[in-house]
Amino acid sequence: MHGINKTVSFTAAGLILLFVLLASVFTEPFGARISVLQSAIVGNFGWFYILSVAGFLLFALWLFFSPYGSIKLGKDDDEPEFSYLTWFAMLFSAGMGIGLLFYGVAEPVLHFANPRVGEAGTPDAAREAMNLAFLHWGLHAWGIYITVGLSLGYFAYRHDLPLTIRSALYPLLGDRLSGWPGHLVDIVAIVGTLFGIATSLGLGVMQINAGLDYLGLVSIGTMQQMVLIAVITAIATASAVSGVGRGIRRLSELYMLAGLLLLLFVFLLGPSVFLLSTLVESIGRYLWTLPYTSFRTLPYTGAEWQASWTMFYWGWWISWAPFVGMFIARVSRGRTIREFIGGVLFAPVALTFVWFTVFGETAIHMEMFEGGGMAAAVQENVPTALFVMLDRLPLSVITSALATLIVVTFFVTSADSGALVIDIIGSGGNQDPPIATRIFWAVLSGVVAAVLLLVGGLQALQTAAVTTALPFAVVMVLMCVGLVTSLRAERRAGPGRRVARVPTASEGGAPVQPVGDGDWRQQLAAVIGRKGAIAAAAPPGAAVARREVARFIADTVEPAFRDIATELERLGRRAVIEVGPFNAGLAVLRDGEEEFSYDIRARAYHPLTFAFTDLKEADERWQMRVEVILRGGLHKQLLPALAGREAIVRDFVQEYGKWRGW
Structure with a gap:
């Protein structure tokens, strides 16, 4: 058989x-x-x-x-x-x-x-x-x-x-x-x-x-x-x-x-x-x-x-x-x-x-x-x-x-x-x-x-x-x-994790086309250099399909992170970006030490079940939720359907500002 x-x-x-x-x-x-x-x-x-x-x-x-x-x-x-x-x-x-x-x-x-x-x-x-x-x-x-x-x-x-x-x-x-x-x-x-x-x-x-x-x-x-x-x-x-x-x-x-x-x-x-x-x-x-x-x-x-x-x-x-x-x-x-x-x-x-x-x-x-x-x-x-x-x-x-x-x-x-x-x-x-x-x-x-x-x-x-x-x-x-x-x-072999570090402009990385009207850049400069006010909270969370999440990471999150990395370098910081199929992370470095991290990742959740389910059927029932994870493990949910490239950048600036007491 x-x-x-x-x-x-x-x-x-x-x-x-x-x-x-x-x-x-x-x-x-x-x-x-x-x-x-x-x-x-x-x-x-x-x-x-x-x-x-x-x-x-x-x-x-x-x-x-x-x-x-x-x-x-x-x-x-x-x-x-x-x-x-x-x-x-x-x-x-x-x-x-x-x-x-x-x-x-x-x-x-x-x-x-x-x-x-x-x-x-x-x-x-x-x-x-x-x-x-x-x-x-x-x-x-x-x-x-x-x-x-x-x-x-x-x-x-x-x-x-x-x-x-x-x-x-x-x-x-x-x-x-x-x-x-x-x-x-x-x-x-x-x-x-x-x-x-x-x-x-x-x-x-x-x-x-x-x-x-x-x-x-x-x-x-x-x-x-x-x-x-x-x-x-x-x-x-x-x-x-x-x-x-x-x-x-x-x-x-x-x-x-x-x-x-x-x-x-x-x-x-x-x-x-x-x-x-x-x-x-x-x-x-x-x-x-x-x-x-x-x-x-x-x-x-x-x-x-x-x-x-x-x-x-x-x-x-x-x-x-x-x-x-x-x-x-x-x-x-x-x-x-x-x-x-x-x-x-x-x-x-x-x-x-x-x-x-x-x-x-x-x-x-x-x-x-x-x-x-x-x-x-x-x-x-x-x-x-x-x-x-x-x-x-x-x-x-x-x-x-x-x-x-x-x-x-x-x-x-x-x-x-x-x-x-x-x-x-x-x-x-x-x-x-x-x-x-x-x-x-x-x-x-x-x-x-x-x-x-x-x-x-x-x-x-x-x-x-x-x-x-x-x-x-x-x-x-x-x-x-x-x-x-x-x-x-x-x-003995050591960790096998792949870290995809995106080079900044000074290291030969391709320049990234700016988005929006530039206000977020002024806010980021304010976060690093002075105190002030900030607006716009992250949108609430929602479930998305796995393919949509992967596309969201590749087409929206990664470009937004590149924008942020480029601007951080101009302001005297460095950034390391890690990208996976369902997650992306950005770490802000100051004097070679990590100062702040901002990760967006997809997490699969499944309706409660008490039997040994077939994987094919289970796959159809999975729901995907995308979360923002800040340094220290703090979770806040992000709605991919509404979170465009600009919204991600602004949310990063807001959370980075909170972290620095801005």
Whole structure:
């Protein structure tokens, strides 16, 4: 099939289909082997999971504070495509989904009712319950995503390599990545990603079934879950085929906001002061115990608890990392490494902590101070945890229906978007792969989720995540080595930024034809030589198309800067002009030192989205805004449609005058 890497795609698909066949034909023996396999992996490689995941977090923190933090994920003149607010929301959406809805209530209550150590139902058990939830969903998870996302973004956008996993190992393997070593890396990534997606889909359909049962629509059962998987996977497939993906994304945006409203609803109607108090204490306890819990392997008490909780989460995050990593890389182009790590590591984690506190601590408060019943209900049926908690609050039917719709929407977008990521990897980084293969991977994700539920339910989902993540954890370690190797090589080579200095007239530069009536020249002379009054503020900002911006920079901004440079030289100053495709900067030099800078640059902004969008569609939705950036980082917007050559010159004079106190 044209447009795909047949070796990678067919091999990965063959391995996954072999699993489906064996699990379907030998259901009972296969299910019996699952617990044995999980125990073997955790018992023999648990130390590696713990060490590697702690290492990924330390690696991210080291890069954050290192001199490499100023390097961009892209070329030196690339600018971020999203505002900070939109970017933070998208980062959270990458990790906010089925998992938080499934475990937001269930995990704290289960730890509270069955603590790893100590007595159940006590304040100490409640504190430890939240500490474990924070550990499993906090910095470590995003340290994993940073490792993959940073490597993908760096090699794809700074070094123009394909947006696929093997590119991150180029510094180690070189051209051998075009052969079997590279194929093997991508095969491991595809298999791990698909089982990670299937794990999320399996958890999601269990919760959808529980929500529909609560609403009295569908009873809980394996067959019902098989039907639900088939129906919702068909919806995801249809979105890929029919082009309604944009509509699905609109729904995902709506339900993302609905999730935040649900969070606010529970906070306001729950024990609000209690939640704020526990949030502060839980964060402090988490940070205090983080060094120990990061390396805790429990060698003296056996691996059973570790297998069901920490190992499962580390495996799930690692298997999910190619999907989330590629997403956060694609929305972070133009950010520096330090910006990327700071945003990805802290913004989503903060909101996750709030989520677990509001939902988990509300349930614990109900158990401890409001008559109990939560722990018994959750232990009896884990997927019902959220609905049992909502049932104790007003408007429970409405909130339960809303929660079910949110899970359905995240199910659809996860299947559709996850299939796109797998397809990109299987196509060697082709970001517009064939639609037929995307349909195949979406359907296969649903099939694997159904098979895992059939052969072992929740335990099978956990085992799948832990097992398939093991080889990819090794790949991630190599990704860290490859990234550091390339960063060191780049630093030794020195900065590669092109500075297009425009010579002034005395240096042989062509004289520039003056514009306007000369008043701005008198004002510029006044700025340098004496104080006076100044008028005309810059026009307000507006969005423009990319081509219009490039034309604006070349035809309007650059000539205006040349006018200014010529006049500055006549007045005893010098100017350096830097010009890029979507930006231009002018620096005023006095005695060889920069006195003032005035930059005009285009910045791409994108409407808020919470799904993994196709680049072609995303391009159509981009909006361009042109900004004036003054020395010190002060931003003021400039409207290109109204800002002619004369207006730019006058605005420069005004801002230069303000800077000199004129």
